[in-house]
Amino acid sequence: MKNPYIAKRYWKSASSELAKSADKASAAKDLINFTLGDPDVITDERVIRAAFEDALKGYTRYSESVGMKELREEISKYYLEEYGHEVKLEKLLITTSACQAMWLVMEAILDPGDEVIIPSPHFPPYPDQVKLAGGMPVFVELLEEEDYQLKVDRLDRSITERTKAIIINTPNNPIGSCLTKETLEKIGEVAKKHDLLIIADDIYTLYSYEAPFVPMSTLPGLEERTITIGSFSKDYAMTGWRIGYIKAESHFIETMKAINENNVYSAPSVSQRAAIHAIRMRKDIQPGLLEEFKKRSYYAWERLNRLNGVHVMEPKGTFYLFPNIKATGLSSAEVAERMLEEAHVAVVPGSAFGKSGEGYLRLAVTLSCEKMGEAFDRLEKMDIFK
Known part of the structure; x- marks a missing residue:
């Protein structure tokens, strides 16, 4: 307007x-x-009841701006138990949804004119989130006849001296596709070749039907250049709780923590408590x-x-x-x-x-x-x- x-x-x-x-x-x-x-x-009734009981016990105040230690510990345990991947607490930041997490990431990494590669078709907020942080979205086409795998030659041609990062979303919204482990490894090689960051939008990790989900940050040589965005919305049917997290190297987390303190300061305490119970009950839920x-x-x-x-x-x-x-x-x-x-x-x-x-x-x-x-x-x- x-x-x-x-x-x-x-x-x-x-x-x-x-x-x-x-x-x-x-x-x-x-x-x-x-x-x-x-x-x-x-949301599972057991999670709702446990979170409300916690609210009655006094969990209605601000948490640490980086998120409750107890929740970060549970997320760390989750990565170790599910993927054999160790995550230190200083590499985790709790956010008010994955969308807010993506905005924080863009704010933290982009200078005016920096380019972010977005495989497309894509989740509609991505380009605007890049632009809001002063960046420029660059689209790389995903094709049905190629099983919607991101082709590295097409990716490589889209990279310029201003390219800062590439967003990877698998399992994918809107397509319903999944990138194979081989494709992820090839993307990782391109990222290392051009010194790019990988922003892994890991929102639907539960819903990988053909093969077990593989986080990009767990692949050899990619942890330090991968910023992972996680969420409880879809994997736990908790969309309205608005709770997510960022997993990244500590220097990224410190920067995003400082930005977030001028935005919402901390994620809602009751939602963080719900997330704690949900992740502990995941084998049942x-x-x-x-x-x-x-x-x-x-x-x-x-x-x-x-x-x-x-x-x-x-x-x-x-x-x-x-x-x-x-x-x-x-x-x-x-x-x-x-x-x-x-x-x-x-x-x-x-x-x-x-x-x-x-x-x-x-x-x-x-x-x-x-x-x-x-x-x-x-x-x-x-x-x-x-």
Whole structure:
């Protein structure tokens, strides 16, 4: 909005296509909504009760600005137990969500004009978070016919003397793909060759269907150049608690801690307590989440591939599917609009995730199979899918 009282850098700001899709969907009657990646599963009751009991015990005040020591200890234990990777407490900072963590990272590492490589299709906030810190986003295309693996020759050609970092998100939102360990190793070699930082957006680590998740920071020679962003939102069904963390070398953490003290100071104490209980209970909580969302992903995959003019790759990870609708002859926005108007089914146009997303749609399978079945029954009656 152009207004003399608003900073000029925000004059061209507008709601993201992701938010616009959700806004349009909210106005429809008998809507079936695939737009938001917010699981319909509430946080495990044991975690809720334990966190509220802690609040009654007095955990309602500021924590250390870097985060509760007890939570950082649990995250450190998690990396040791799950990946055999030792993480010292001075390498951890608790944040109010992964989104805030990404903003902190950009603020800490970017000088004006520095470039950050973003594989695309991509999570919509990435480019704006880079720009807010004075940086320039540079997009490298991910292609369906290449199994959405980031090709190192294409990556290498995108690097300039101003390139500072590359964002890696696997399992991937919006595609639902996963980078192989071989691809990660090749990316790491490029990063070492050009002395780049790797920002690993590790948000969906639980939902890796084909092979166990491998954190980039655990690969040989990559720990000191990898900044990892973690979150409790999706892996523990805790989106509303707004709790995440950053794992990085201590000099990065000290810088981000100083920035954060001028932003929110510390993450909410009750949310930190909830995270402590969740990570301790993960062996009880996570298997059910994984089973449910894998089942939903495969159900939606099978139903989508039955629609004329639609095909989608087999689910690899997350709870998103990214069907190709190019054979319809319509743009992704046109198909999404018709689905909303004719079937009252809401999805996000692939164009919301960058130019490489045109010709696709994103569906978040955050609905029961029964509800999704009703949606696909409606879609099968649409002319464009017959």
